[in-house]
């Protein structure tokens with residue numbers, strides 16, 4: 001156990017939760033830390049309902065939503081065709097490397113290499129404040 005880093009624990013919990021349902025719903029990511037990670041997204045994304053689109057679509061309620069479905073945003077042709085549902089698993093892949101999940105996406109962001117950053121920002125997206 002001593003050798004397991006915090007990041008691996010978070011990734012492990014996220015993996016168990018995907019496999020095992022909602023048992024780890026509270027343990028997966030830290031929304032407070034996620035709010036700080038979201039500083040890297042905020043130039044392009046608003047997260048408050050009704051705040052509208054910036055350079056990217058509004059992300060209010062994005063967890064559980066179909067990809068490419070925010071009102072008032074013109075998605076890339078690639079995203080319009082992607083037909084994903086955003087949940088922990090798809091968001092984790094997307095935020096690792098957006099261009100690998102939706103080749104041709106207009107989201108000019110290289111990705112978050114740290115699994116803990118991804119888990120935390122996903123937790124924040126579920127409950128933005």
Ligand code: HEC
Pocket residue numbers: 037038040041042043044045055056057059062066067068069070074075076077078079080086091095102104105106107108109112121
């Ligand atoms: C440089 C601007 C930019 C940055 C920075 C950025 N995004 Fe995006 N994002 C976009 C654009 C543009 C799209 C629409 C992509 C498309 O249509 O192909 C998008 C799409 C998305 C989507 C899909 C939304 C939907 O309605 O289907 C999610 C989720 C998302 N971004 C999350 C994030 C997160 C989380 C971060 C920070 C870690 C981030 N983005 C950083 C511009 C950005």
